[in-house]
Amino acid sequence: MDDLKIRWSRLQKRIQGAGADALVVASNVNLFYVSGRVFMGHVYIPAEGAPRFFVRRPCGLEGEGVFEVRKVEQIPDILRDIGAPLPERVMVEDDDLTHSEWVRLAAVFPGKVVGGGSAALRQCRAAKTPYEVRVMKLTGARQAEVIPHYAAVYEPGMTDQQWSVEMFRVMLKAGGLGHFRIAGQTMEGFMGTILAGDNGGAVSPYDFALGGAGLHPSLPVGQCGAPLREGMSVMVDIPGVFYGYITDCSRIFGVGRLAQKAYDAHQVSVDIRAAIMEAGRPGVRCEDLYQLALNMAGGAGLADCFMGGAQKAKFVGHGTGIVINELPVLGARSKDVLEEGMTIALEPKFVIAGTGAVGVEDTLLVTPNGMENLTPCNPEIITL
């Protein structure tokens, strides 16, 4: 696939920039990025020339540059056999491999391991290639099409979890793969979070914008089993997972009429989205966009309840793609700068005490003319 060549070429620029001779890819997320599929094995990307694929189980990869191996330790011998130079400086995935995996992989190559392998891959993944942009658009369109169907499976008297189960079914019936990938072992979740009423402000150990108490201390995130009651807002945040890529779009549902403050704050969120979509162009600093959101929230007198209650997220948006927490981060102290092709989940959210979470989340594509919404659906609060 020609699109893979674009990814390899971008990676090779970073490998060269790091003064390394090769990058070895082993994690599922990055195997998918550099090969288009998850398989058992490794991809060896030299600073120049074609990548080599070392495959431990049949996976459909065939042809020149594909080698069957039993174990990773065979790679140097095969490189020697085909006359490829062994790397003197090799990059591996510091942030994606366990320490044990890293140690084993580092011992395979006689040269020195240099850091930054995961960072190089993460930075490349941030700005989508033409094929990835198409897939993100398809994914966003499919997610946006599902959301209006959630209200139809709501029934008065349900708990947040009962309604969630019906919405999960709607998403899976629409072709959602269900499993969404999160980089790192510290964040976990199941299909999405549905935050009703004051659970929108519950503190969570996970670094999502809003948390929720969860159903059990073993997975303290999302819906908590609370009955849905008149006057509660419900934030429905079920990522769209299709084709191995993720879009992130959440919408607010109101159980009957909400307090006026909720509608007002929700409108501020819609306004923040519009301002950032206009301001967000290649070259713009992500921290400035975060500051723009903070200023608008503050200007509306809503700084107190912006991005959480007792615990506040220090960001208003994040990249999304193969994992839900890609670069860039639109947050405090972020050094990230927008690039064309980045796809960003923008989620200016407020937690209104006694009502719950409000605000819109959409996945936006960075273009030279501003940001394009990949998850186009009605941003208004939907009354149940």
Added chain:
Amino acid sequence: MDDLKIRWSRLQKRIQGAGADALVVASNVNLFYVSGRVFMGHVYIPAEGAPRFFVRRPCGLEGEGVFEVRKVEQIPDILRDIGAPLPERVMVEDDDLTHSEWVRLAAVFPGKVVGGGSAALRQCRAAKTPYEVRVMKLTGARQAEVIPHYAAVYEPGMTDQQWSVEMFRVMLKAGGLGHFRIAGQTMEGFMGTILAGDNGGAVSPYDFALGGAGLHPSLPVGQCGAPLREGMSVMVDIPGVFYGYITDCSRIFGVGRLAQKAYDAHQVSVDIRAAIMEAGRPGVRCEDLYQLALNMAGGAGLADCFMGGAQKAKFVGHGTGIVINELPVLGARSKDVLEEGMTIALEPKFVIAGTGAVGVEDTLLVTPNGMENLTPCNPEIITL
């Protein structure tokens, strides 16, 4: 909770056995094991004396031994402040932390990092404490109660995925948490695998007993979207996840009448289960139990299709608990030995060409008198 003291004490024996002064726990799975909840922070377990909890966000842990911190680097200062000795030899989780996390954590302590932290935790988790046995029994009973309801949501003409979505809903409505944890980043999955017909023998990059092609190359495991047809067996393997613990039980459904060979092979699986339940006692070598299964399959003339088709799993069972791939492994070259309190998913499975997967999987508790089935439900093939 008194049960936590049992876990700490078992861990401390292993810390002492490794000649270390302390173990630092950071991964969600092990935080849950040593504290009963997932939180953001670390647990410091000295070789003797009470553990200390370093908490980065409020999580309900309070009282003596609990310290609020902003970052892990504060731990040595706090230990000094309370007069606790700094460890000269400290264990961290080599197999659970990323290399970057490991490097950061190792730099926090002035002493030497010694290996084996993850292994010590894994070995402790394998033999369940009294509380854990109770929870595993409750989990298994709930899972076993759900399984007979799957047939009621089957409709002729469905694909494997369509039926799966309805079964996932049944499990979630029964209180299943949905998200099941798998140790390591190389194995992934969503709720469970439903393998219909020849998809039961499909090769997968994941180390499950049977794989399945999956719905997309980004997640090549489980159901593949194939229509369910007369004469197909369907293996339904949806783990029971309740209270943060997992039981594993799969049952076979037949779309109408199956080939006689399928029933015969299924009976061999039931017989293998009975033989292993009888033979499995504390002190028995897991490799011997694997060999017992292999011998019985071979004796029935079914060696060719035991544990897969073109690709065969080299094990017939695995521990289960907080993660689905706990110790021990009932497999080739396993050095594991049964201990009282181990909970093992035993899954002697056959793949019958033209029909699909057959066999039973149950979660079994090792007792002094043999193994007890924690997932008691009808083992027969259920005709749809």
